[in-house]
Amino acid sequence: MAVIRDVMATFELFQPASVADAQKLLEQRGPDAWVLAGGLDSFDWLKDRIKKPKVVIDLSGIGELRGIRTSGNDGNDGIEIGAMTTLTELANHPIIRQKYGLLAQAAELVASPQIRNQGTIGGNVSQDTRCWYYRSGWPCYRAGGNICYADTPEGRNREHAILHADRCVAVNPSDSAPAFIALDAKFVIRTRKGERVVDAEDYFIGPDIDITRLHILQPGDLLTAIRIPSTWAGAQFYFEKIRDRNVWDFPLMNIASAMATSGDRIEGIRIAVNGAAARPLRLKAIEDAVRGKPRDLATGEMAGKLAVQGAVPLQFNAYKIPLMRNLVKRAIVGIGTGAGEATWDS
Amino acid sequence: MGFLEWATNPWGRVVPIHIAWFLIWVAVILGFLFFVVHAVYLRYFAKPREFADAHPPADAARIPERVPRHSLTARLFHWIMAASMFALLFTAFLPKVGVQFPWVTYHWIAGVVLTASILFHIIHASFFMDFWAIWPDRIDLRDAWRRSMRFAGKPEPPPDKFAKYPLENKLYHAAIIVAGLSAIVTGVFMMSRVRTVFFLRNPYLFSDMTWGMMYVLHGLAGVGLIALIMVHVYFGLRPEKRPITKSMIFGWMSRDFYLKEHDPQRWVVETPSSPSSSAPDSKGLEGRGLTDAV
Numbered sequence: 308m309a310v311i312r313d314v315m316a317t318f319e320l321f322q323p324a325s326v327a328d329a330q331k332l333l334e335q336r337g338p339d340a341w342v343l344a345g346g347l348d349s350f351d352w353l354k355d356r357i358k359k360p361k362v363v364i365d366l367s368g369i370g371e372l373r374g375i376r377t378s379g380n381d382g383n384d385g386i387e388i389g390a391m392t393t394l395t396e397l398a399n400h401p402i403i404r405q406k407y408g409l410l411a412q413a414a415e416l417v418a419s420p421q422i423r424n425q426g427t428i429g430g431n432v433s434q435d436t437r438c439w440y441y442r443s444g445w446p447c448y449r450a451g452g453n454i455c456y457a458d459t460p461e462g463r464n465r466e467h468a469i470l471h472a473d474r475c476v477a478v479n480p481s482d483s484a485p486a487f488i489a490l491d492a493k494f495v496i497r498t499r500k501g502e503r504v505v506d507a508e509d510y511f512i513g514p515d516i517d518i519t520r521l522h523i524l525q526p527g528d529l530l531t532a533i534r535i536p537s538t539w540a541g542a543q544f545y546f547e548k549i550r551d552r553n554v555w556d557f558p559l560m561n562i563a564s565a566m567a568t569s570g571d572r573i574e575g576i577r578i579a580v581n582g583a584a585a586r587p588l589r590l591k592a593i594e595d596a597v598r599g600k601p602r603d604l605a606t607g608e609m610a611g612k613l614a615v616q617g618a619v620p621l622q623f624n625a626y627k628i629p630l631m632r633n634l635v636k637r638a639i640v641g642i643g644t645g646a647g648e649a650t651w652d653s
Numbered sequence: 654m655g656f657l658e659w660a661t662n663p664w665g666r667v668v669p670i671h672i673a674w675f676l677i678w679v680a681v682i683l684g685f686l687f688f689v690v691h692a693v694y695l696r697y698f699a700k701p702r703e704f705a706d707a708h709p710p711a712d713a714a715r716i717p718e719r720v721p722r723h724s725l726t727a728r729l730f731h732w733i734m735a736a737s738m739f740a741l742l743f744t745a746f747l748p749k750v751g752v753q754f755p756w757v758t759y760h761w762i763a764g765v766v767l768t769a770s771i772l773f774h775i776i777h778a779s780f781f782m783d784f785w786a787i788w789p790d791r792i793d794l795r796d797a798w799r800r801s802m803r804f805a806g807k808p809e810p811p812p813d814k815f816a817k818y819p820l821e822n823k824l825y826h827a828a829i830i831v832a833g834l835s836a837i838v839t840g841v842f843m844m845s846r847v848r849t850v851f852f853l854r855n856p857y858l859f860s861d862m863t864w865g866m867m868y869v870l871h872g873l874a875g876v877g878l879i880a881l882i883m884v885h886v887y888f889g890l891r892p893e894k895r896p897i898t899k900s901m902i903f904g905w906m907s908r909d910f911y912l913k914e915h916d917p918q919r920w921v922v923e924t925p926s927s928p929s930s931s932a933p934d935s936k937g938l939e940g941r942g943l944t945d946a947v
Contacts, residue, residue, distance in 0.1 A: 445662075446668075446670060450660075452670045453846070453864060453865070454856050454861075454864070455856070459856055472848070513755075515756075515757065515758075517748075517753055
């Protein structure tokens with residue numbers, strides 16, 4: 308299929324200066340409107356002419372969507388991150404680095420410095436999947452069609468899902484999403500009916516719920532901020548991202564965990580993985596299974612095996628099963644914790 | 654605004670992918686329009702029903718007070734089919750109108766239940782029931798003509814009373830067969846596109862065009878079933894049809910209703926004194942003395 312690059316189809320551009328104006332525009336234009344944050348996902352779609360919105364609403368001029376606000380003394384009561392805050396701002400923010408280092412680690416591993424300077428946190432969590440069949444404009448399930456080209460005997464599906472596939476096997480490409488889930492973040496959404504606050508894990512949806520979207524935003528909705536409570540501030544964090552090119556790539560899989568320990572025992576943990584399914588998965592079964600157990604290799608190995616139960620590999624992504632098993636093990640054991648060395652097992 | 658959604662496949666061929674979803678609302682609106690038109694017709698325009706006097710008083714005397722109409726097996730089939738049909742319609746169309754839930758698994762499981770129940774019904778109706786009781790016969794067509802002419806004010810003799818099923822019931826059954834079998838056959842093939850316990854997934858079983866037509870047919874059958882089921886429920890709830898609805902629950906209808914609507918010679922009721930083998934069968938294909946019809 309011929310792809311015309313760099314010449315976008317015409318659209319009406321709006322650059323509102325306030326959230327209220329943006330929301331009014333979104334409500335007026337409904338499904339015709341395209342929300343533009345950093346533009347890194349959007350311009351791919353627009354320049355390839357795969358998506359041809361009638362209206363683009365550029366959020367870059369809305370000051371109230373930018374910045375990191377702290378509550379209490381130095382963020383002791385949590386922080387609120389404006390949806391248009393760039394990944395660089397996030398990664399460099401002193402309080403985030405000090406108390407919520409997991410998020411800083413995740414943000415630092417997104418793409419390249421240039422992209423992090425331009426990319427926003429709202430865009431990072433709301434970006435579309437990178438399945439190339441879908442991005443090439445093929446009429447797959449996610450594009451409203453009736454087939455998944457990746458889930459075929461010949462499909463190139465090395466990067467695709469091993470868990471929770473439902474017709475579509477695309478995965479969510481966000482690096483920050485599992486970190487937000489591990490930190491028990493809340494996503495603040497402006498809707499026609501008012502403000503709605505949802506848990507990070509509920510912001511993302513799989514194809515079983517809606518095969519055309521990766522998140523719950525409906526036409527007219529706007530993600531305005533992400534709130535991180537202080538519950539896991541200063542906890543023991545682990546973030547690891549596996550990608551083909553370490554210099555700049557989407558994750559094949561990533562993992563984020565926030566852990567509280569008492570002596571050598573795991574008191575509590577939140578752990579999430581992305582790149583395994585169409586939505587970042589909170590591994591609740593693992594959290595329950597390791598609570599109260601010693602933080603050691605045996606617990607890590609048990610957790611790793613449990614994590615991949617029910618995984619169904621495609622033709623070319625069976626490697627993701629040991630990858631996920633190892634990542635979970637490494638997240639449990641940690642690095643430099645004295646719990647042993649979590650080596651990679653095949 | 655087209656009735657179908659089209660897409661260009663990777664080989665540049667324009668293929669249908671499914672029906673346009675506004676057809677869901679078209680079916681719902683048509684269903685409601687039918688209610689309104691039918692209710693207004695009955696209230697203001699319909700003439701009292703008249704039948705040819707079909708049964709001698711001796712016939713009435715031998716009819717039991719409770720006339721058996723549907724066996725337990727037939728009733729169980731009907732309600733299992735109804736439950737699976739509702740599950741199929743809700744799981745198929747609620748997500749299209751904004752109610753989101755993981756519908757695919759429920760949908761194909763309900764489809765398997767429906768398919769199994771229909772297969773059972775085909776065997777049961779073919780070998781253990783009066784297969785022809787539900788199909789229109791010559792007398793039905795003649796009486797339909799007579800009713801039409803009399804409605805138009807033309808002189809025609811009154812129609813006979815019904816056999817076990819009125820013509821409308823038989824035509825409805827035929828429409829359900831067309832829509833239901835279309836949905837089932839296409840649905841069984843479509844199951845090869847999702848992960849189930851029955852088939853090895855094979856999205857390339859057919860060409861994109863064939864798949865597209867299959868999705869379109871499945872969708873058309875689905876929206877057709879919305880209207881058909883709405884009409885069915887409407888008739889089931891109408892006061893004058895309530896004895897028929899009750900018979901699908903309890904298995905029998907009253908002698909009074911039977912004698913008012915049905916011709917004992919076209920629908921012969923088994924009684925201890927008149928075994929079916931000796932029942933008169935002078936008027937049509939249906940007087941075969943079977944009480945366990947569709």
